[in-house]
Amino acid sequence: MDDDLRERVEREAEKHALLNAVKHESDADVGAIMGPLMGENPEFRQHGGEIPGLIGPVVAKVNQLSADEKRERIGELAPEELAEMEAEEEEDDQLLPDLPNADDYDEIRMRAAPNPNGPWHMGHARMPAVIGTYKDMYDGSFIVRFDDTDPETKRPDLSAYDAILDDIAFLGFEPDDVIRASDRVETYYDYARDLIEKGGAYTCSCSGEEFSNLKNDGKPCPHRDKDIETTLDEFEAMVDGEYNSGEMVLRVKTDIEHKNPALRDWVAFRMIDTPHPRPEAEDYRAWPMLDFQSGVDDHLTGVTHIIRGIDLQDSAKRQQFVYDYFGWEYPEVLHWGHVQLDAYDVKMSTSTIKELIDAGELDGWDDPRAPTIQSVRRRGIRGQAIVDAMVELGMSTSDVDLAMSSVYANNRDLVDDEANRYFFVRDVAEGASADSQTVSGPSEAFAVEGGPADAHPPLHPDHEDRGTRTIPVEGSVLLESGDVPAEGERVWLKGFGAVRREDDTLVATGDDLDVVREGDVPVIHWAPEDGVPVRLRTMDGDVTGVAEPDFGDLPVDELVQFERVGFARVDSKGDDETVTYFAHK
Structure with a gap:
């Protein structure tokens, strides 16, 4: 093999080794690159016996480079292959499908349309997580529209408006516009009048049972063909509150013989006697039904793509009749299944959670046992951890299961590096069984003899620059019952050293860390008996115990990792105890 060919082989081998290493995020392998190398360079094949020995040192040299250095070198040798690989990586990383016909719109505009009848449970997080992600993908707009035009059956909670916006901010998104449908009732009235004048709606005083029988038989309501002026007059009487609940509705005129009875002359407005809780809307009595209100608002706010549950497919079909009357183009629709947690x-239902709170079975929306965004937020779980888990569910039309373990794993990646470590010795849980996953049982106190007066474990094992904690060893220390050694046995008090139990005393042995490495001595956490009293609130009940002294200096909202217990957020500090909320292992 001449020198020119040798140089070409080495250059091509370097390129393929780099591509192989970066693509698989591992070291390159001679065997793995032989196929592509020979395939692109058939003239090398006659030298097949020499090639492996020639490219081995090249591959070894590539494997010594850092990941950034490998990418930089590919950019020099094969910029087109690098660009193609990065495009494939970006496509693989995209968990959400492309929006349909996105190129047909100057701007992608999507909306979350919560009913503010209470703060959000975890299932509600999926909508802003996905819409916010699409907004970033397309540089679009994210609208929040409170669909609060039902003051009776889904009565708005005045505190929920701000609570929901807080939840959206916690998830990491800022709406481009916030709308309250109850501020727009006059707009809905105007469009109802236009629809009547187009012959697309009529007032109906049939009872619910009467109309249901007619609808199911495919027969028209006797009021269907009344003249437009009469319908307008009766609608104005509805607006003026001259009818009681159930006496009069406004129906959209569709196809009375439509194969789907649910689409036949559906109700657009009804009378509700219960005043709206918002003072700005308390005088209205004629309220639009959701399909009318939402359809009008989606058009007026320029929504291009709607995401809704697969069970709401009829909504688009009902609204299409209104859009046809007005000559509007209906937005693109994506459907998905429900999230199960x-x-x-506790059932993931706003009404169920509210009932449990009212009954005193939950302490509030942020009780750790409640499947709410407020609850996981109070436990120290980041909004990004929830968003990532929701986006990972994709857009399946089937019901999907969200495992909280995936949220916990995401959160662990986000907080592990910044959460300093502390010892917390748990006692019996209040309201939880002793065999709970977060409960070890009663702690026991032991005097310590020998060794240094203080222990100095690191604040974080991966960040020596943060320094150490100081834990006094004089006096008695607490051990969890599961860690108490038998008489004459040894344990390693983390940050202190090996001790042997002699009656009610732990005597320092002077052993070095080899006894741990050899597996003879278990490593345990501990705390001074006069340390900081702590209450750890968990999904299984409250756990009481004692933490090391330095923990008492931490501010509220600090997230820590209790070693061998899990991550926890400092919630409040009092003279008697510090209250923390358990996040996860």
Whole structure:
């Protein structure tokens, strides 16, 4: 093999080794690159016996480079292949499908349309997580529209408006516009009048049972063909509140013989006697139904793409009749299944959670047992951890299961590096069984003899620059019952050293760390008996115990990792105890 060919082989081998290493995020392998190398350079094949020995040192040299250095070198040798690989990586990283016909719109505009009848449970997080992600993908707009035009069956909670916006901010998104449908009732009235004048709606005083029988038989309501002036007059009487609940509705005129009875002459407005809780809307009595209100608002706010549950497919079909009357183009629609959540005994339902709070079975929306965004936020779980888990669910039209373990794993990646470590010795849980996953049982106190007066474990094992904690060893220390050694046995008090139990005393042995490495001595956490009293609130009940002294200096909202217990957020500090909320292992 001449020198020119040798140089070409080495250059091509370097390129393929780099591509292989970066693509698989591992060291390159001679065997793995032989196929592509020979395939692109058939003239090398006659030298097949020499090639492996020639490219081995090249591959070894590539494997010594850092990941950034490998990418930089590919950019020099094969910029087109690098660009193609990065495009493939970006496509692989995209968990959400492309929006349909996105190129047909100057701007992608999407909306979340919460009913503010209470703060959000975890299932509600999926909509802003996905819409916010699409907004970033397309540089579009994210609208929040409170669909609060039902003051009776889904009565708005005045505190929920701000609570929901707080939840959206916690998830990491800022709406481009916030709308309250109850501020726009006059607009809905105007469009109802226009629809009547187009012959697309009529007032109906049939009872619910009467109309249901007619609808199911495919027969028209006797009021269907009344003249436009009469319908307008009766609608104005509705607006003026001259009818009681159930006496009069406004129906959209569709196809009375439509194969789907749910689409036949559906109700657009109804009378509600219960005043709206917002003072700005308390005088209205004629309220639009959701399909009318939402359809009008989606058009007026320029929504291009709607995401809704697969169970709401009829909504688009109902609204299409209104859009046809006005000559509007209906937005693109994506459907998905419901999210089902594990790890909670409480049903993921706003009404159920509210009932439990009212009954005193939950302390509030942020009770750790409640499957709410406020609850996980109070536990120290980041909004990004929830968003990532929701986006990972994709857009399946089937119901999907969200495992809280995936949220916890995401959160662990976000907080592990910044959460300093502390010892917390748990006692019996209040309201939880001793065999709970977060409960070890009663702690026991032991005097310590020998060794240094203080222990100095690191604040974080990966960040020596943060320094150490100081834990006094004089006096008695607490051990969890599961860690108490038998008489004459040894344990390693983390940050202090090996001790042997002699009656009610732990005597320092002077052993070095080899006894731990050899597996003879278990490593345990501990705390001074006069340390900081702590209450750890968990999904299984409250756990009481004692933490090391330095923990008492931490501010509220600090997130820590209690070693061998899990991550926890400092919630409040009092003279008697510090209250923390358990996040996860």
